[in-house]
Amino acid sequence: MSFTTLLFNSSKILNSRICGEDDPHLTYTTCTIPNRTSRQTTSLQGSPARSKAIIDWTRHTFEIHGRKRDIEQLHSKRGTFSSSRYWSWFAADEYRVKWAAEMENTWTVYSYDGSVLATFTPKIRRMFHDNVMPVLKLSPSVVDEDEGEFIMLILLYSETKRREKRPLFVFRRRR
Template sequence: MQSFAFDSERITKSSIQSTETHSRYTTRTVKHVLSRHCTILEDSTGTVCGTIDWRERTLELGGKKASIEQLKRKVSNFSMTRYWKWVDGDEYKVKYAENMWIVTASMGEVVAEFTSTVERALRSNLFPVWRIARDVRDEERQFLLLILLYSETKRLDRED
C-alpha cells in the first residue's frame, strides 16, 4: 500500500503528502458563517479532483455529482459499517474500529485505511495517515479519499 501523511489534524484543511513519491493532495474548506459549505480536494497540480458539498450533501468527482444518499447505504443503525458506491464504480465496505477506517472491496481485500489523529498528552499529536492499494485507479482513489474525509469529519462532529 502507498501511504499519505496529513500535515495537520484538520483533515479538511490540510496537505496530504505521499511518504514515497512526490504525489500530493490538498484539502481546503470554504465556510459560510459558522458552518462548512464545501471541502475541495486538489491534486499536486492544483487541479480540483473532487468536492464535498456539506449543505447539499453531495459529492462531485470527475464532473459527475451525486447525493450522499445515492452513494451510501447502511445495513443497521447500530453499526459503523457503511457501503459506498460511486456512480459507475465498485462498491466498498467502510468500517470504523480502533481509531481507524478500513475500506474493503467486494472480494474482501483491504484497499484503503485511514488512521485518525492520535492525541498524546506529553508529546505532539500523530496526524492522520491514509494508505491505499497501489492498483486503485485515480478516480476510485479520489472517491475513496473523499468518502474517508466525509466519514471521519462526520464522526468527529458526533464526538463534539
C-alpha cells in the same frame, strides 16, 4: 507491493496538505470554504494540476470530474447493529467502510471481495510521546484516479461526521 502512504501536515483534515511518504510528487490539498455557521464545500485538489473532487456540505453531494451525486444515493447501512457503511459510485464497485475504535482508531475501506483498499488513521493524541498526524494508506490495487479520489472523499466525510457526533467532553464517574 506495499501501500502508498499519504501524510497530512495538519490535524485539520479538511484544510491540509497531503504528501506522499515515498513520492514527493504525489501531493494533494484539502481546502474548505466556510459558510456563516458551518462549512460550505471541501475540495480535494491533486497536483500537478489534477482535477478537483468536492464535498458540498450544504447540498449534500460529492463531485468528481464534474459529475455530481447525492450522498444519500452513494451510501447505505445494512442491519440494525452494523457499524459498516456501504458506498458505491461506480456501477459494479461497492465499498464497505468500517470504523474500528477498539485498538486501532482507524477507518478501513474494503472492496467487494473483502480486500483492504485503504486505511485512514486520524490524529492520535499521546500524553507522553509526540502526537501522530493523520495518515492515509492506499492499496496498489487502487490505480484509477476517480476511484482513489472517491475513496479519499469517503474517508474525509466519514471522519468529519464521526467527529461531529462524538461528545465534546466525557465525564467519568468516580467510585
